[in-house]
Amino acid sequence: MKNIFILILIGLLNCSMALATNSKNCLECHAEWEEEDGPTHLFSKDIHFQKGLGCVECHGGDTEAEDMDGVRSAKNYRGVPKFNEVPNFCARCHSDATYMRQHNPSLPVDQLSKYKTSVHGQRLSKHKDKKVATCISCHTVHQIGDGKLPHSSTHPLNVPETCGKCHSNKDYMAEYGIATNQLDDFKASVHGHALLVNKDLGAPACNDCHSNHGAAPPGVDNLALVCGNCHAIESELFLKSPHMKAYAENDFPMCATCHSNHRIEHPSDKMIGSTEPGICADCHDHDDGTRGSQTADSVRNAINALVAAHEAALTVLKDAQAKGMMTTNEEFLLKEVDQSLIQTRTHIHSFDASVVVPKAEEGIAKADSVKVKSAELIDEYYFRRKGLGGATLVITFLAILLYLRIRRIEKPKG
């Protein structure tokens, strides 16, 4: 029964492949020889097959030949590439802009040149290292998927696992002397949470910082620029800050000095300050009373004051809301306070109290305004009730007078 099913499957595959390409002959033999996870069985899910390409486009050979000798005798026969030949094997088409334009004009054609600059490519060419990643390590061999589709190994949601397949394997990576906790760290990071838990495709995967085909660790000096691709304002402020020079002189890994690299935690206000748990204390000891520790404390105090003002405003606003008052204007203003808080936190990267404190004060003034306006609404709430009480008394008094009048005119005479 199983065999019949396989034969039917092969028959269907033959028919569909025959329509797209002239690979029918390859399948007639290979499908019978191979296991169920062999190339001919996997290939139907491959992007190349879906684009109408068959076996001969990569492997060459005479498709009309009666046997394997006939296939191999063809001039264009390329067979299976050796490990170190894979990049050039794929690049035969993928670096050919004219050819690629016919199938996918939007796909870049610089993968091979980028690969040559990568650590993987360098090790392959210089050290003939057969353990480094080539095209097929990440893209698979016969099941290459469109990176935009969720089942593809290069879809953003799958990239961490794809890289982690080698980089989190201690035995495999032992000889390179690099850490293997990147995947675990990434999963625990704010980026990993956003990408893998929240499925936020805007969050970075490995390739967004390390590049994909040109994969390499971003240099220490360039880290602020790499992070700045997304965190542009923070990066710009940092590059102009006194920390930039100090970090460069001391070979500190720029952003990663405070935020770490793969295990980047959600930043919190507690990170600021020259006393525990502030991480500024790592370099600027509070007891020294240096300019650095004073700046850290000033910034921390300013942010604390803004957060407190925000909370106070929110408490009064919620009270007004609970009383049924219309608070849309105050809610809108509170959003501006939120914005001030974000801006103040962003400007921490200037490491300059004269920049951060005014930002915080601006937000505090807005928060105070929300608090005052919300308090006015609460006053209005009580005024309405008092007004209602007064109006009700007057109307009730009139109603009683009218009732007495009716009683009087309807009182039986005599």
Next chain:
Amino acid sequence: MPNLGNKNILTDNKFYDYLNERLKLDALVDYMSKKNVPQHSHSMFYYFGGLTLFFFIVQACTGILLLMYYRPGADSAYESVKFIVSEVSFGWLIRSIHSWSANLMILSAFLHMFTVFFTKAYRKPRELTWLTGVGVLGLAMGFGFSGYLLPWNELAFFATRVGTGMAGAVPVIGDYLLVVMRGGEEVTGATIGRFFGLHVAILPALFIGLISLHLIFVQRLGMSEPLHWNQKPPQEKSYMKFFPNFIYRDALIWLIMLNVLALLAVFFPDGIGVIHWPLGEKADPFGAPPAVIRPEWYFMFAFQALKMLPAHIWFIEGELVGMGLFTAGGLMWALIPFIDRKSAMNKPSRWIMWFGIFVVLFIITMTLIGYLVE
């Protein structure tokens, strides 16, 4: 000066004399003081008509005040209502009273209509009073429908789209009717313009005309007496004078309801339960519709009934059949004084009574299903 039993109440003062010399009020006061209102166990029903009038007066007054700040248009309607309730002094109160009063006016009008129906007060010679009354209720519902869109908020937009969409199902003229109502294919700023014109000019003009006729008929014919009074000897019938006794009672109820309105407006400015009108978010024609789109409570029975009909009944669209049945039912209801021939002879009609009970139960059941069943 006519011999008035209550002359001292109105006529014993110089101001009255001043007006009487110029307007000849004696004749009017004399006419009113001779009018009598029957007194029996269901006399309280007589006050619903006056109460409806009271709510309409409140509507007119608060509506005029709202008009001073309201700006029709897709870019200004929502903003102006928001300005009214958040910035204008007592704007929140005026909008709230306007909304509460609108709902209470419809409720009061419905109660008035059903009490008239079940006491058969529509019988000869009051057929025209009934007809004008049904017309007034129809216009009041028109006020509700047209006013619902004016804040141009999310719920109003989608509810109006559904409501006006039903007009499109009318055979032959449906598409034309829909375009006329919306001022185009879709609900847009042009629709606000139309509904605004309808709400503040056309409907008030018709309403005032029709309610004036209704009041003139009531004044000319007086209050209807219960059917069973035919067999009563005159000495067992009890009456009160329309003026001042009935008028004073009416005024007392108006004062009490004014108090109720003030309480509702202050404690529930955005309504309560299913009767609510929070401003919410501005209408976004491209946004996703709210999870639940419901019409005003007084349209719920019709909305729910149409929703429950199958897509097709035989070969006709279900919605079309429903609208046809509602039109026929509404016509039958309006023409009830001419259908119920027994009432003209002061005799009860069991079939008409059952029809009325069916209509009441239908409205209540459909409304409850609309609100309680998901």
